[in-house]
Amino acid sequence: MDQRVTTTDVRRRIPRTDAVLGDPRLIEAAQRLGSGAVKAAVRQAQERARAGAIAPDGVADTAVALLPRTAGGLRPVINATGVVLHTNLGRASLSAAARRAVREAAGPTDIELDLRTGVRARRGHAALAALRERVPSGAAAHVVNNGAAALVLVATAIAAGKEIVISRGEMVEIGDGFRLPDLLVSTGARLREVGTTNRTSVADYAAVIGPETAFVLKVHPSNFRVTGFTRAAGTGELAALGVPVVVDIGSGLLAPHPLLPDEPDAETRLRAGASLVTASGDKLLGGPQCGLLLGQEELVRTVSRHPLARALRVDKLTLAALEATLTGPETPTAVALAAGPAGLRHRAERLASALAADGIDVRAVESAASVGGGGAPGVTLPSAALSLPERYAAALRTGPVPVVGRLEAGRCLLDLRAVAREDDERLAEAVRSVGGPAATDPAAGAVTDPAAEG
Secondary structure, three states, rough: HHHHHHHHHHOOOOOOOHHOOOOHHHHHHHHHHHHHHHHHHHHHHHHHOOOOOOOOOHHHHHHHHHHOOOOOOOOOOEEEOEOOHHHHHOOOOOOOOOOHHOOOOOOOOOOOOOOOOOOEOOOOOOHHHHHHHHOOOOOEEEEEHHHHHHHHHHHHEEEOOOOEEEEEEHHHHEEEEEEEEHHHOOOOEEEEEEEEOOOHHHHHHHHHOOOOOEEEEEEEOOOOOOOOEEEEEOOOHHHHOOOOOOEEEOOOOOOOOOOOOOOOHHHHHHHOOEEEEEEEEOOOHHHHHHHHOOOOOHHHHHHHHHHHHHHHOOHHHHHHHHHHHHHOOOOHHHHHOOOOHHHHHHHHHHHHHHHHOOOOOEEEEEEEEOOOOEEEOOOOOOEEEEEOOHHHHHHOOOOOOOOOEEEEEOOEEEEEEOOOHHHHHHHHHHHHHHHHOOOOOOOOOOOHHHHHHH
16 A cells, blocks of 8 residues: 555544543643643644554543643752852752742732731731841841842942942852852942952051941852962951941852851851841842842941832742741752752662663762852762763653753763752653653763763
8 A cells, every 4th residue: 555645544533632622631731721731632642643643542641741740830840950059050959848838828928017006017017027036136027029239239229329349359150140249339339459360458458448338248259269378357357347347248158157167157257247148038038039238227227228129029939938948948959958968879879770670771989069159169069979871861851751860981970969869760750751761862962961061
């Protein structure tokens, strides 16, 4: 029989779109996801049937399998890069308590209402109280939508038309091409640079402070370290100069951490004399994206009442997640940082043994993880990983459960430090879904190392 006639006959057996949409599973999905997402899945399934990849009577089943988990476009992934706070993957994973808090806050809430009296209350008062409790040296607190916004708001409210004194060694780029000097100048403030890239003393600051000085700014370097012949003025030294000192600690560590002794924290800087501390909430704190301001009550009031504060305020979901992060159990970030190398090695060996039994080219190897997100630059966290053929990198990223690893020495490494223990089986199933040695695609692994953007 003519092959063209056979193909035509098969295509005629592909069910019409309206018939497939009548499947009860897809009717339910349309109510949950929207009709557009369901129709798109049906069209993809029909195209597969036309190409001969599936049988015509499998279109409905395939469409159901192709449905997204949610109506949103973001897909949850397993972070196996070895970068705990990976910027490209959304930095900190929220704790179970924070996720529950977000779900509860999705409807009407008492965000600006005192239910006892029935009158208006301060927005986010519970989250702000929790933040002050975690940082006792902060007399007042305010929250905005990210760390850079916190610093911009401070500069706008306090230094517009005046000078900010800053060391040349702290004029950093904070990621994606955004440079700190550009952000600060956009507020209407003037920058007064002092010292050199590697050495700045308190005398350098003292020499330029005058009537036009709004504050001295001290910035923790992000994603790099300056070593060797260096000098930097401490917060206490700067506080003695008689002008406000604003310290941008960046990574959001609220109190000293034993594994990160060189990482600045809010409590220590405020005790040393900082007038204000700014930080990010979605890094070492392990919370949602937001910017934290802590410090002297008068300055925080000035900043929080500035008109720009309204444009930078956070929504109820962020406030709910932040409060639960501050008051709830240990965050996934804290768990990942504290994971012991021996325990990680045991997990890697157990997974590798199970996968090797399925004929997969895999072995457990030692690995070097990092904090990421600008936190603790230069700190290496001993870890363990699954080592797989390079082709797995792209296949895992594009699978039903996306897994993002990194390429190293021609192998795909799945580092377990940032992978929750309860996700081990999901990770193994994702690897199994790629298949064994027969499914080879030399170009599959040609990707940029995702960890490079952490």
